[in-house]
Structures are given as structure tokens and as C-alpha cells.
Amino acid sequence: MREITFAQALEEALIEEMERDERVITMATQRAPALENKFGDKRVRFTPISEAAFTGIGLGAAGSGFRPVVHWGMVTFSFVAMDQIVNQASKIRYMFGGQADFPVTYRCSTGGGMQVAAQHSQSPYSMFMHLAGLKILLPSMPADAKGLLKSAIRDNNPVVFFECSRLASTTGPVPDGEHTVPIGVADVKRAGRDVTIVGLAYYVREALAVADTLTTEGISVEVLDPRTLVPMDAAAIRASVRKTGRLVVVDEAPATCSAASEIVALVTEDPETFRALRAPVQRVCAAPVPVPFSPPLEQAALPDRARITAAVRRVLEDARRPDPLAR
Amino acid sequence: MALTQAELVEIFRKLVLIREFDLLAVELRTAKRIYGAVHPYVGEEAVAVGVCAALRPTDRITSTHRGHGHCIAKGADVNRMMAELFGRVDGYCKGKGGSMHIADFGIGILGANGIVAGGMPIACGAALAAQLEDAGGVTACFFGDGATGEGEFHETLNIASLWKLPLLFVCENNRYGAGNAVESVRAQTDISLHAPAYGMPGVSVDGNDVLAVRDAASEAVERARRGDGPTLLHCKTFRMLFHAMRDAPQPDMRPTDVVAAWRGRDRDPVTRFEDHLTSRGIATAVEAQRIRDAVKRDLEAAVAFAEASPYPDPHDLLVDMFAE
Numbered sequence: 001m002r003e004i005t006f007a008q009a010l011e012e013a014l015i016e017e018m019e020r021d022e023r024v025i026t027m028a029t030q031r032a033p034a035l036e037n038k039f040g041d042k043r044v045r046f047t048p049i050s051e052a053a054f055t056g057i058g059l060g061a062a063g064s065g066f067r068p069v070v071h072w073g074m075v076t077f078s079f080v081a082m083d084q085i086v087n088q089a090s091k092i093r094y095m096f097g098g099q100a101d102f103p104v105t106y107r108c109s110t111g112g113g114m115q116v117a118a119q120h121s122q123s124p125y126s127m128f129m130h131l132a133g134l135k136i137l138l139p140s141m142p143a144d145a146k147g148l149l150k151s152a153i154r155d156n157n158p159v160v161f162f163e164c165s166r167l168a169s170t171t172g173p174v175p176d177g178e179h180t181v182p183i184g185v186a187d188v189k190r191a192g193r194d195v196t197i198v199g200l201a202y203y204v205r206e207a208l209a210v211a212d213t214l215t216t217e218g219i220s221v222e223v224l225d226p227r228t229l230v231p232m233d234a235a236a237i238r239a240s241v242r243k244t245g246r247l248v249v250v251d252e253a254p255a256t257c258s259a260a261s262e263i264v265a266l267v268t269e270d271p272e273t274f275r276a277l278r279a280p281v282q283r284v285c286a287a288p289v290p291v292p293f294s295p296p297l298e299q300a301a302l303p304d305r306a307r308i309t310a311a312v313r314r315v316l317e318d319a320r321r322p323d324p325l326a327r
Numbered sequence: 328m329a330l331t332q333a334e335l336v337e338i339f340r341k342l343v344l345i346r347e348f349d350l351l352a353v354e355l356r357t358a359k360r361i362y363g364a365v366h367p368y369v370g371e372e373a374v375a376v377g378v379c380a381a382l383r384p385t386d387r388i389t390s391t392h393r394g395h396g397h398c399i400a401k402g403a404d405v406n407r408m409m410a411e412l413f414g415r416v417d418g419y420c421k422g423k424g425g426s427m428h429i430a431d432f433g434i435g436i437l438g439a440n441g442i443v444a445g446g447m448p449i450a451c452g453a454a455l456a457a458q459l460e461d462a463g464g465v466t467a468c469f470f471g472d473g474a475t476g477e478g479e480f481h482e483t484l485n486i487a488s489l490w491k492l493p494l495l496f497v498c499e500n501n502r503y504g505a506g507n508a509v510e511s512v513r514a515q516t517d518i519s520l521h522a523p524a525y526g527m528p529g530v531s532v533d534g535n536d537v538l539a540v541r542d543a544a545s546e547a548v549e550r551a552r553r554g555d556g557p558t559l560l561h562c563k564t565f566r567m568l569f570h571a572m573r574d575a576p577q578p579d580m581r582p583t584d585v586v587a588a589w590r591g592r593d594r595d596p597v598t599r600f601e602d603h604l605t606s607r608g609i610a611t612a613v614e615a616q617r618i619r620d621a622v623k624r625d626l627e628a629a630v631a632f633a634e635a636s637p638y639p640d641p642h643d644l645l646v647d648m649f650a651e
């Protein structure tokens with residue numbers, strides 16, 4: 001299969017969906033000359049730096065029959081549009097009794113590791129997960145990025161689509177032509193026996209690298225990528241943990257009230273999965289600080305392979321505990 | 328375009344219906360028969376009715392926390408509105424919205440909004456949709472004087488004008504945002520003057536004169552349909568009652584003589600229009616009374632409809648979260 005970058009995969013998805021359905025329009029503060037040439041400046045709209053306005057414009061146009069794809073730029077800039085996201089987009093369908101659909105996709109880059117300091121290195125997906133009413137996507141691989149963006153655009157609900165900055169130039173196999181990935185379905189990126197690592201975005205790749213290294217020690221790691229954060233595929237995560245009995249969750253958002261916390265809760269509140277646990281679960285998350293600028297500080301703030309490996313070893317230390325399911 | 332006698336009478340009926348609906352809502356809330364917050368539109372009816380008289384059924388509007396009047400003016404069914412205030416399953420939002428969140432997407436009511444200025448970007452999006460549909464649709468965006476303090480007001484005026492969207496910005500300047508007089512919170516109290524800064528016409532109009540509002544709105548609507556972009560319509564009006572109530576009305580801090588003056592028969596938008604009709608022989612006093620009586624009967628029927636409707640089933644709590 002051909003290999004393309006994460007960013008190319010997203011671009012392909014958008015172009016294909018705009019070709020497929022002329023009700024798909026885009027809005028962004030950055031001009032997209034290639035897209036404008038192809039689809040015209042009526043559908044490819046370049047907007048003033050007015051995030052509150054164009055976030056709501058996307059919602060209003062969605063409620064009036066269009067399928068807008070709104071790009072906030074960085075998730076950072078969505079914070080000046082919080083009224084439209086929190087009070088309007090996440091509530092508009094339910095609050096009005098389901099009378100209309102709002103097929104709008106909000107795209108944004110996210111994440112740290114780019115030496116652009118606190119304001120431009122944020123991973124606040126759990127803030128959006130918390131709202132109830134938004135679907136939240138966070139792909140890690142180019143093929144998932146393409147397939148999920150296509151599904152997001154076709155979905156009849158407001159979707160927030162997070163695009164991890166560190167993944168933009170990563171490459172991977174992506175099927176040619178029509179390729180969608182269902183929303184709400186996790187993917188086991190590597191099967192294993194001893195430990196489940198649930199990674200998010202960039203940290204799926206890092207977890208895979210750690211898993212590779214640990215095979216030399218005879219440790220078999222399963223790496224699972226939820227891909228969708230709302231609705232979360234709890235069944236797939238629980239099934240993996242019931243198999244391995246151990247869980248490490250890795251994400252670059254700080255741990256407090258995070259997606260990682262949600263994943264841990266979904267695992268531990270399920271009686272069968274809880275009973276299958278052979279060690280306390282571990283979260284490997286960012287330090288609870290605004291992401292610092294200087295590379296050594298930034299690296300200290302974010303998870304890395306050493307910390308993921310250490311967490312895996314910690315959950316394996318309880319290996320001497322008998323397998324509760326083997327009784 | 329001159330209005331026919333039937334159209335004028337219908338305008339009067341709508342004014343009365345809004346007036347009586349909100350007086351009844353206050354009564355029902357005081358008696359604790361309905362729930363939550365009520366923001367009466369009493370005294371401002373001519374704005375909604377005048378603007379909506381200039382719209383087609385397929386045109387769209389966005390509304391505010393004080394939204395009952397906008398919905399009725401656009402043609403909403405008072406039975407379903409009342410059922411919503413009662414929190415019943417036959418309400419517009421199946422009891423999930425209440426007074427501040429009535430919508431009827433089928434007739435272009437894209438929702439009342441509990442957030443000051445929150446509906447403005449949504450209106451802009453509806454106008455963008457109309458522009459792309461290219462079928463001559465327009466959107467009217469209602470908001471209060473208080474909304475002019477929000478960034479969303481300034482952002483949407485700029486974008487709507489830049490993109491020449493078919494949009495009518497309708498500022499209901501009732502001189503107060505909750506308890507605060509406009510001059511205590513606005514550096515520029517003539518709200519129409521925001522329009523030239525964003526390259527669009529700003530028109531001030533007597534918001535208690537339903538025909539003046541309708542004429543100004545018609546001109547703005549024609550301009551929008553021609554593709555010449557938005558207009559800021561600054562409607563000067565006054566709220567005859569308190570800002571809002573839950574169990575009891577919020578204390579009204581406005582000078583009593585000012586309030587009394589705006590309640591005079593010559594200023595009240597309903598009696599003023601009634602006198603206009605009767606003095607010109609368009610309707611007799613008896614006909615006007617007949618309309619009032621019919622409206623009261625309709626509203627009694629709406630309350631009966633609402634009370635006959637069941638409460639939503641708690642089993643349906645999660646229904647309507649996501650579309651298929």
C-alpha cells in the first residue's frame with residue numbers, strides 16, 4: 001500500500017468529501033489556495049480572525065442544510081469561541097428536542113513537543129469530552145486520520161477533530177480512494193498478552209516503539225488506540241484489559257480529569273474487568289504545568305518512552321500475584 | 328408595498344397574542360404552574376411583529392432569552408410553546424428547552440438563546456446558508472442592547488458585511504440590560520452608529536410603531552435579497568415589565584415616571600396600533616375587542632393543551648443527544 005503523511009491523508013479526505021457532497025464547505029483563517037482553486041471561494045471560505053463568529057456560523061449553516069468543516073487552527077484559538085462550543089454547539093440538538101441535525105466538523109491541531117510553549121502546546125480534549133453533545137476524535141495513524149475525517153464530515157452531529165501536531169509529518173499506509181473508519185471504534189494496533197497500553201495520538205506510536213523494545217525481554221505488550229474519545233469504545237478497552245490483566249494509559253494531557261482518567265474509570269468500574277486486573281493501573285501523562293518552552297523542560301513535562309517503559313515494569317512487578325481468573 | 332386590511336388586522340392580532348401570551352406566562356409562573364425563568368416581552372411586541380411582517384415563511388430568525396414574541400411573530404404554534412413552558416412532551420422541545428430555548432426549525436425559528444449575543448453567529452451561519460442556496464432567503468437576528476457589549480456582536484457585524492450576507496441585525500434597544508441603563512454601559516449610546524464602522528447602513532426606528540418597524544425592515548430585507556448585504560436596524564423600545572422572574576419578579580429599579588410614560592396608551596405598541604386602525608376606519612373598536620377575546624380563548628386552549636400533555640418519560644432522558 002502507498003505511504004503518505006498524516007497531513008496528506010487529511011487533505012485527501014477533505015477533497016474527497018467536497019467532491020462527494022457539494023454541501024460540504026470549509027472555513028478557516030488561513031487561505032487554502034489549492035482548495036480554493038478546485039472548489040471556489042464560495043465553498044472554501046477564508047474568514048477573519050473571529051473564532052466565536054465562525055464557530056457559530058458553522059453551526060448555523062449546519063442547522064440550515066450545509067456540512068461545514070471549520071478549522072480553528074490550533075485548539076488554543078477555540079477558547080475564544082467557548083460560548084459557541086459550550087453553550088451552543090454541544091447543546092443545540094438536545095436542548096431543542098432533536099428537531100434538527102447539526103453536521104459540523106471542527107478541526108484543530110493539538111499537542112506539545114514542538115517547542116512553541118504553553119499557549120500553543122495544549123491537549124484539552126477532555127474539556128470537550130466533558131460537555132456531552134460533541135463527538136471527539138483523535139487519530140494516531142494516517143489511515144485513521146483519513147477515514148475518521150471522512151466519517152466526521154458525514155456524521156450528522158458536531159464533531160471536534162483533533163490533529164496531533166507531532167503526527168503531521170509522520171507517514172503510514174493509507175488505502176487509495178474510498179476509505180472510512182467508523183466513529184466510536186477502537187483499534188488494537190498491536191496484539192499482546194501481558195500488558196495493555198492505551199495510547200492517544202502521538203503516544204500510540206511511542207507505545208508501539210516501547211512494545212517493540214520490550215519483546216526482547218519477552219514482555220508481550222498490547223497497544224490499543226481508542227481513536228474516538230466520545231463515544232469511547234469501552235468494550236474494546238475492557239476486553240483488552242481482561243485479556244492482559246494490566247493497564248497503562250499514556251497521553252500528553254495532564255492527568256487531572258483527563259481522557260486517561262476516563263479510560264481508567266471505564267476499566268475499573270466494570271466488575272468483570274476490575275476482577276481481571278492483576279496490578280494497579282498506571283497513567284503516564286504530562287506534568288500538571290503549562291507546557292514549558294525550553295527543550296529539556298518540555299521533555300521533562302511530557303511523557304516519553306522511558307516513563308512508559310517504567311510504568312509497564314511497575315504493573316508487571318505484581319506479576320507474582322496469582323492470576324485471579326485462573327483460580 | 329402597502330398592506331391590505333387583512334394584513335393590518337393580522338398584525339394587530341399578533342401584537343395582542345404576544346402581549347396576552349406573556350401576561351399569561353407571568354401569571355402562570357407566579358402561580359407556580361410553569362417552571363424556570365420568564366422574560367416578558369410586554370411593550371416590545373411591535374419589533375418582532377414589524378420585522379416578521381417583512382419576512383417570508385421560509386426566511387429564518389434567531390431569537391433571545393426574551394423570545395416568546397419573536398416565535399409568535401414568526402408563526403410558532405402557541406399550543407406547543409405553552410406546552411414547552413409547562414415542561415411537557417408536546418412542547419416544541421419535548422420539555423427539554425423551556426422558555427429560553429423555544430425553536431421551530433420547520434418554520435425557520437433557529438432558536439431562542441439564553442446567552443446574550445449567542446444567537447448572532449448562528450444567524451450569520453443561516454444567512455451564509457441562504458446566500459449559498461441562492462434562493463433569495465434572508466435571516467433576521469434579534470438581540471438586545473446588552474448584546475452590543477459582546478465580541479460576538481462585533482465579529483458577526485464585520486463578517487456579515489464583508490461577505491454581504493442576507494442578514495438583518497435587529498437590535499431591540501429597550502434602554503436597559505437587566506438593571507443597567509444603556510448609558511451606564513455603552514460609550515456610544517446610539518447603537519445604529521456601529522453600522523457605518525462595519526460598512527453597512529444603520530437605521531434607527533421607533534420600535535413601538537409596528538408599521539415604522541415593518542417599513543424599515545422591508546427596506547433592509549429588500550437590500551439583503553438584492554445581495555447588497557446586511558443592515559443594522561436599531562429599534563428604540565421599552566420593556567413595560569420587569570427584566571425577568573423566577574418565583575417572583577426581579578425588582579425593577581427604573582424610574583417610575585419613565586416606566587409610566589412608556590405605558591401610556593399613545594406609546595404602548597398594542598393600543599397605539601389599535602388606535603391607528605380604529606381612527607382610520609380599518610377596524611372598529613368592536614372588531615378589536617373581538618380579536619382580543621379570540622386571542623384569550625386561543626390561549627386558554629393552549630393552556631388546556633399543555634396541561635393535557637404528559638410530562639416527558641424519564642426513560643427518554645438520553646433521546647435526542649446524537650443524530651443517526
Ligand SMILES: Cc1ncc(C[n+]2csc(CCOP(=O)(O)OP(=O)(O)O)c2C)c(N)n1
Nearest residue numbers: 393441442443471472473474501503504505
Ligand atoms: C453572555 C451572558 N452574560 C450574561 C447573561 C445574563 N443576562 C441575561 S439577560 C441579560 C440582560 C440582557 O440585556 P439586553 O441584551 O439588553 O436584553 P434585554 O434583557 O434588555 O431584552 C443578562 C445580563 C447572559 N444570559 N449571557
Ligand SMILES: [Mg+2]
Nearest residue numbers: 471472503504
Ligand atoms: Mg435591553
